[in-house]
Amino acid sequence: MKYLLVQEDEDGVEQLWGRCAGVEGLFLDPVPLPREVLTLRGCSPDGLLSAVLADPDASSRGLGDVGVEVWADEQPVQWWTLVDAVVVAHQPHPADPARYDIVLGAGVREEETFFELPEAPRFKLFAGTTVAARSMGRCTEVEGLFGPRADPAPLPMELIGCQAVEPLLKGTQRPRRWNGSWADLLVLDRHGAVMASRTVGLAVTGARPSVLGGGLEDITLTDGGDDRPLPAVRPVWEQWYRGAPVEPNLWAPYDARGRAEWLELTTRGWRGREPGPDRTGGEHHLDGRFVTDVQGLHCAVAEALLGPGRYFGREWNSFKDCLHGGFGVVPPFTLVWHDSEVARRALAGVVEDPEGRLTYFEESVQLLERYGVTVVLR
Structure with missing residues (x-):
């Protein structure tokens, strides 16, 4: 069985x-979300959306996933994702030629509802759904956003x-x-x-x-x-079916999606273990040869601190939580990051810092140091 x-x-x-x-x-x-037609009314475009509208062939241009924040006064009250949004058509807004009415095709997914919808909401648009997603503008209405949808x-x-x-x-x-x-x-x-x-x-x-x-x-x-899980990550499950990993870098051959599933499996493994006292001090060595994406960074950090197949966060917030203790090791200690230049180069374009000043690699090093870790980059 x-x-x-x-x-x-x-x-x-x-x-x-x-x-x-x-x-x-x-x-x-x-199952793909059904495609819907939405209209951004009175839109002041910015960033990617502005660049797309400046293109004479803007129609049918893809925007990727678009984050929509619904605001009341000075706080967001809802958050939606327009999945694989495409510009279908656009025209100047009748009341203000400097703004636009933009017709989009997209799948619609409600992510979070914090408060009731106000009578006169405002809408902010973002290229993507991460904390550091770039602004794509604002609009006065997103026609079709709040329509009924069958489960x-x-x-x-x-x-x-x-x-x-x-x-x-x-x-x-x-x-x-x-x-x-x-x-x-x-x-x-x-x-x-x-x-x-x-x-x-x-x-x-x-x-x-x-x-x-x-x-x-x-x-x-x-x-x-x-x-x-997706069929594409079945090889990761087959690896874990043989038993909890005991060799280093078994996660390295997988792509970002496979590495994310590897981190998911370490989470279940952590839940099944009795928490022991945190170790502190000492020197840990991180093999940085395969840290070519965010998921690889978290796989390598956990392996360096606790050993193969162990859990020490799988994204930014859980990583920060682990540094508070309760997961097997707690600062202060020394982390020697070998081949650190691999991660520095690979993550040069990955920015989660809301102010856009630090890459994910730089911010991770800074976070470790802020919690009392001596990071030695080699």
């Missing part, structure tokens, strides 16, 4: 609901060779009359240790005798969840 279905009770204790030999539909490409249809998942126990057993006997809410699907490595977990819906569409025999069942879950 390679998979366990568990659900936490009111006391946070995991209760076993079933064991399964296989899962079909664990890896899945996301995407859930995508099923097949549990193969499943040994269900109560109460999941009731769901397999009368699937149409039973809804089991949500549970965690725990993925085991070849040694039986939990290497990953995903949330799945326990509504059962159907159950039948398993193709594996032995009194087992094949169970169809109506909703396999929306946080399933």
Whole structure:
């Protein structure tokens, strides 16, 4: 059995609901958002949007993902993403020829709602969705942004060779009359240790005798969840299935997407370990030969401080949290960063600093030093 279905009770204790030999539909490409037409009214373009409108062939020009902040008075109240936005058409705004009405095609995703929508909101546009995203201008209205949208249809998942126990057993006997809410699907490595977990819906569409025999069942879950890994990162999971990494730089051959999934798996591994006392002092050596992207930087830092397959943050905020302690090592200590020029060059164009003064590499070094780490760049 390679998979366990568990659900936490009111006391946070995991209760076993079933064991399964296989899962079909664990890896899945996301369903693209439906394309919509939106109109930016009274827009004062800036940055990338201004450059696109200056092009005589602006129509059908891609803008990438566009962040939209909805403001009331002096604070943002909502945040949206226009996915893969494309300029369809534009014209001068009737009330002010210096501004524009711009028609976009995009997928629309609501990211965050902080407060209720005001009667007269203002809109700020950004090229991308990171903290350091560049301004693309402002507008008085985004026509079509707040329209009703149907939730995407859930995508099923097949549990193969499943040994269900109560109460999941009731769901397999009368699937149409039973809804089991949500549970965690725990993925085991070849040694039986939990290497990953995903949330799945326990509504059962159907159950039948398993193709594996032995009194087992094949169970169809109506909703396999929306946080399933991409098929492209399957090789990373296969690596971890052999067991928790014990050799350095096993993450290095993967691209940024694979390295991000590697960091995701270290997160689950960290949750499964009992926290021990933090070590401090000493000298740690970072192998910088493969730090060619942000994900590689965090893989290499964690490996230098704690060893292969360990967790020490997977992006900026979690990295900063780890430096406060509670994750196995805490400053002060010395970090000798070998081949640091590789990261300096590779991350020269990656800027998360809101003021745009420091690259991700420079800001990471500065953060380490601010928390009491002596960083030696070699």
